[in-house]
Amino acid sequence: MAKIATSPVSLALRGTTLTYLGIMVILPLVALVTEAVTPGRQEFVAKLTDPFAWHALKLTFATAFVMVGINSVIGTATAWVLVRYDFPGKGLMNALVDLPFAVPTVVTGLMLVALYGPSSTLGAILNSNGLAVIYQPPGIVLALLFVSYPFVVRSVMPVLQEIDPAEEEAAKTLGARPWTIFRRVTFPTLWPAILTGTAMAFSRALGEFGSVVMVAGNRPLETKTGPMYVFGEIESGNRIGAMVVSTVLLGLSLAILVGLNALQRRPETRK
Amino acid sequence: MAITVRHLSKRFGSFQAVDDVSFEVPAGELVALLGPSGSGKSTILRIIAGLEDADTGEVELTGEDATNLPVQRRGVGFVFQHYALFRHMTIRQNIAFGLEVQKLRRPEIRRRVDELLDLVQLTGYASRYPSQLSGGQRQRVALARALAPAPKVLLLDEPFGALDSKVREELRTWLRKLHDEVHVTSLFVTHDQQEAFEVSDQLVVLNHGRVEQMGPPQWLYENPASPFVTEFLGAVNVLKLETVATIQPGHLGDPPLVLPGRSQSSLVYVRPHDLEITRSINGRPAWPSRIKKLTRLGGLVRLELVLDDGTNLLVQLTRESCLELALAEGESVFVTPKDMKVFHESASFVEDYAI
Amino acid sequence: MSASSTRFARATDASPRVKWLLIGAVWLWFAILILFPAIALARTAISGGLNSFWHAVSSPEAQRAFGLTLWVTFVATIANTLFGLGFSFVLVRQKFWGKTLADGIVDLPFAVSPIIAGLMLVLVYGPKGWIGKWIEAGGLRVVYSWPGLVLATTFVTVPFVVREVVPVLREFGLDQEEVARTLGAGRWKTFWRVTLPSIRWGLAYGVTLTVARSLGEFGALLVVSGNILGRTQTATLFIHDGIESFHPESAYAASVVLAGISIVLLIGMETLRKYVEAREHSVQE
Numbered sequence: 001m002a003k004i005a006t007s008p009v010s011l012a013l014r015g016t017t018l019t020y021l022g023i024m025v026i027l028p029l030v031a032l033v034t035e036a037v038t039p040g041r042q043e044f045v046a047k048l049t050d051p052f053a054w055h056a057l058k059l060t061f062a063t064a065f066v067m068v069g070i071n072s073v074i075g076t077a078t079a080w081v082l083v084r085y086d087f088p089g090k091g092l093m094n095a096l097v098d099l100p101f102a103v104p105t106v107v108t109g110l111m112l113v114a115l116y117g118p119s120s121t122l123g124a125i126l127n128s129n130g131l132a133v134i135y136q137p138p139g140i141v142l143a144l145l146f147v148s149y150p151f152v153v154r155s156v157m158p159v160l161q162e163i164d165p166a167e168e169e170a171a172k173t174l175g176a177r178p179w180t181i182f183r184r185v186t187f188p189t190l191w192p193a194i195l196t197g198t199a200m201a202f203s204r205a206l207g208e209f210g211s212v213v214m215v216a217g218n219r220p221l222e223t224k225t226g227p228m229y230v231f232g233e234i235e236s237g238n239r240i241g242a243m244v245v246s247t248v249l250l251g252l253s254l255a256i257l258v259g260l261n262a263l264q265r266r267p268e269t270r271k
Numbered sequence: 272m273a274i275t276v277r278h279l280s281k282r283f284g285s286f287q288a289v290d291d292v293s294f295e296v297p298a299g300e301l302v303a304l305l306g307p308s309g310s311g312k313s314t315i316l317r318i319i320a321g322l323e324d325a326d327t328g329e330v331e332l333t334g335e336d337a338t339n340l341p342v343q344r345r346g347v348g349f350v351f352q353h354y355a356l357f358r359h360m361t362i363r364q365n366i367a368f369g370l371e372v373q374k375l376r377r378p379e380i381r382r383r384v385d386e387l388l389d390l391v392q393l394t395g396y397a398s399r400y401p402s403q404l405s406g407g408q409r410q411r412v413a414l415a416r417a418l419a420p421a422p423k424v425l426l427l428d429e430p431f432g433a434l435d436s437k438v439r440e441e442l443r444t445w446l447r448k449l450h451d452e453v454h455v456t457s458l459f460v461t462h463d464q465q466e467a468f469e470v471s472d473q474l475v476v477l478n479h480g481r482v483e484q485m486g487p488p489q490w491l492y493e494n495p496a497s498p499f500v501t502e503f504l505g506a507v508n509v510l511k512l513e514t515v516a517t518i519q520p521g522h523l524g525d526p527p528l529v530l531p532g533r534s535q536s537s538l539v540y541v542r543p544h545d546l547e548i549t550r551s552i553n554g555r556p557a558w559p560s561r562i563k564k565l566t567r568l569g570g571l572v573r574l575e576l577v578l579d580d581g582t583n584l585l586v587q588l589t590r591e592s593c594l595e596l597a598l599a600e601g602e603s604v605f606v607t608p609k610d611m612k613v614f615h616e617s618a619s620f621v622e623d624y625a626i
Numbered sequence: 627m628s629a630s631s632t633r634f635a636r637a638t639d640a641s642p643r644v645k646w647l648l649i650g651a652v653w654l655w656f657a658i659l660i661l662f663p664a665i666a667l668a669r670t671a672i673s674g675g676l677n678s679f680w681h682a683v684s685s686p687e688a689q690r691a692f693g694l695t696l697w698v699t700f701v702a703t704i705a706n707t708l709f710g711l712g713f714s715f716v717l718v719r720q721k722f723w724g725k726t727l728a729d730g731i732v733d734l735p736f737a738v739s740p741i742i743a744g745l746m747l748v749l750v751y752g753p754k755g756w757i758g759k760w761i762e763a764g765g766l767r768v769v770y771s772w773p774g775l776v777l778a779t780t781f782v783t784v785p786f787v788v789r790e791v792v793p794v795l796r797e798f799g800l801d802q803e804e805v806a807r808t809l810g811a812g813r814w815k816t817f818w819r820v821t822l823p824s825i826r827w828g829l830a831y832g833v834t835l836t837v838a839r840s841l842g843e844f845g846a847l848l849v850v851s852g853n854i855l856g857r858t859q860t861a862t863l864f865i866h867d868g869i870e871s872f873h874p875e876s877a878y879a880a881s882v883v884l885a886g887i888s889i890v891l892l893i894g895m896e897t898l899r900k901y902v903e904a905r906e907h908s909v910q911e
Binding site for chain 3: 009010013014016017018020021024025026027028029031032035074077078080081085087089093095096098099100101102103104105106107110111112114115116120142145146149178203204206207208209210213214226227228230231234239242243246249250253254256257258261
């Protein structure tokens, strides 16, 4: 029953902020999509199916998929351990989980190169055993794992904290064993949060550049990802190619965000 | 009059929250706005405070027109159901807020805050934060904060609604005592008739955004003007006229209400404590009935009776009279109505019958 | 936190074996992914001795790069703090047509790759861009100059303040403001004395995230700064170019400093918040 503000101040505030949003965000987006589709559908498809572009996109998806596969499990496990157990170093781990959000992406790449790169001891050992990480696709996955580690953890933790212990206790009194309790009682409450975190991580991975560019080696048809391809095309003056691949990557990221929004509006997942 | 509202109306979309409401609150009194949820009582309070604008109608505070006055200049103290304490301020800072806005001098503020802390019995708590207090203490702070700038009127929106029942009872006794000391004109909103009875000098009973009836609580209880007020102010049996006609006459003659020509839609109301139980007809009109259920509630006993025509009747009597009569479930007894109210649906017309 | 974990210890624990296996696995992963790389970076940075570390960090180019980063961060943070605060009020307190859409659009920069963000800005504000050609005609250069860096940084950090302030503002509600008004406080007084202090942690957190992200933004800046040798470098560009031009020692040193600033910022923020909350909530809740 709150008063709905219609005072001049409110209207001015609304006008200013919406204009800001329009100039800062909407206009650039519209510009990209418009310019990308202007040359026509044939040109769009041709630029997209260009073998170099196509490979870069495939590599981006493949690495992103591998990353979310690993992160959804490890992220959930991390959240579980942080919420449910007491152990030495818990405070440190809790603080460090957010580190990937704080560390600049270029620095992330450099960190991984410093440890796993060919000029480090560990990297040299890996290389000589045919397990090279840096400047190879596994390096890309590693960088993506790093930058998107907090997503699943931070999305699962609050849900885990809010679960009423009585639910699990009730299952226990009904004779359920621990694994059954997790599968039948805990997981059904948890999965929307896991999915949310995973989708955000995937969306982030589609666009990741700074860390990947440091560890990937930038070899076309081998280790060049979508965003790297876009950058290369900009550098070499081929804007159309850059815009087409950009539009596809952006469209997918947006679809994921919109889908997540729809998921969060569903009654059983709403808090 | 400290508060006068005239012909207030307010719509939210298609919902008529307040519908032509007028009433007055005499200076120094504690008046309750009583009604079920959705009856518009909180909206009326917020309109008086200026937190909500009425679509039509006027508000007068201490004789001056306040209809178009901004909240800040109305001089009202407002207490919210969920306290609305400033969480980032200590208790002292909370109470001092209104005084600082008035640009009082520091020693003056200090003195006044101490005075209020003493009044609400929280002297030792000045430097605590709201989250460190219990619900009852928080509401007392909210009250002190509202009283600090010496408001013309105090408005309380379900002030005890968020508290558990024991604290609520303590706090309302305390509020009544406080009001007897401070005598600031107060208007408070509640949906709890018990609370309204215990605390207020006057009641304004609201239903669907309209005033049903006003008056002192006990007077309203005894002289309800409508079925709504009768039902809202306490448990009551609702009987059809035919049922009343089945009453067995006593030596003292027929009950006067069973007359031909009455509308069949008229309803008869009898409160559970206005029914008397006897073992045999003792000269007064009575229904024969059977005790279906007997529930002991400490000092009181509740009987559920069935009359011959199948009507259920709730009766309340003291433990002593129950023992005297040696009542038990399944037994037959006679029941006499001592006081009945008949509402005629055709007209807003009440007849009161005492036997 | 520890109270809730002990409460749970009873309810769910199957066997200590599972528990310690899980903890061990998570720690191991943590070490491989985060801890050891961070240590390796620090070691590499100081492998030539503290002297050469200091030398690398205090070189004129490095200083200029950090100076530019600070300036860009400052402007972008001011812009997005004002916008974020204002827009949070619009989203929480106002009703208007298209509000859900506007709410979604704020998040858009999260979904956009930094490289694509840079490209979009070049398309609009570049020399031949939609708006850029008019600005350029006025003799002002946006992209390939420092305003472009500010623009790119602002774009990628648009959502942070809004996202942190909206939930706090929503939870804060209207009661306290209404009380302040009945006590005689006007619009500004209410905002400064009641509303702002109540949402300060959300706001501070949003600002901190904005600052941290601004300091570390790279991809978008790489695009809008153009392909110029010896271009005006921010700290991240300095690091990147250092690696590209085979001066890794300066890149490593600058990395440590930049990461250090971001981490200290976040940890400081978190510590301060815990301290204040402990003060305001020391007995209950």
